[in-house]
Amino acid sequence: MSGSELRKQLLDLSAELGEILKRKGLVMCTAESCTGGLISGYVTEISGSSAWFDRAFITYTNEAKHEMLGVSEKTLTEFGAVSGEVVMQMVSGAVCRSNAGVGVAVSGIAGPTGGTPDKPVGTVWMAWHFPDGTVKTEKCLFSGSREEVRLKTVRHAFQVLISELGSAFD
Secondary structure: OOHHHHHHHHHHHHHHHHHHHHHHOOOEEEEEOOOOOHHHHHHHOOOOHHHOEEEEEEOOOHHHHHHHHOOOHHHHHHHOOOOHHHHHHHHHHHHHOOOOOEEEEEEEOOOOOOOOOOOOOOEEEEEEEOOOOOEEEEEEEOOOOHHHHHHHHHHHHHHHHHHHHHHOOO
16 A cells, blocks of 8 residues: 555544544544654544544653653653553543543554564554543554554554444443
């Protein structure tokens, strides 16, 4: 899939997500690290998104994750920024600091540098917070360039929200 095809797909997914959130009376927020605001950028490309999108936290550094979202310094030190434990605290912090009941958080290694044997380039941890208070985490390994890893992260974030919210929380 070309970059332009993927970007078109992301706009379509964002519009679909917006329809689900609007229909169910839900509002979402984001906490983004490796995507640097791409998720919220695609959300706000949709006219009327202010009806279902509250805010975005761009927390690229550990300091920002701690200060803005309340991620524990101990968790950051023990598990690293790219971990399930950190994204779980990121999404919980974002929902607590917003008017949203739905949230998504991402932290990863988009590359081309920064990878390790344990966390290679393309490793992305995601967490989703749902209206009933449950939090789901997932570790993904995306291939491709820095841009492709970031765009694939956005796509997966939207796909999980659409799948989970579309079939539940009525």
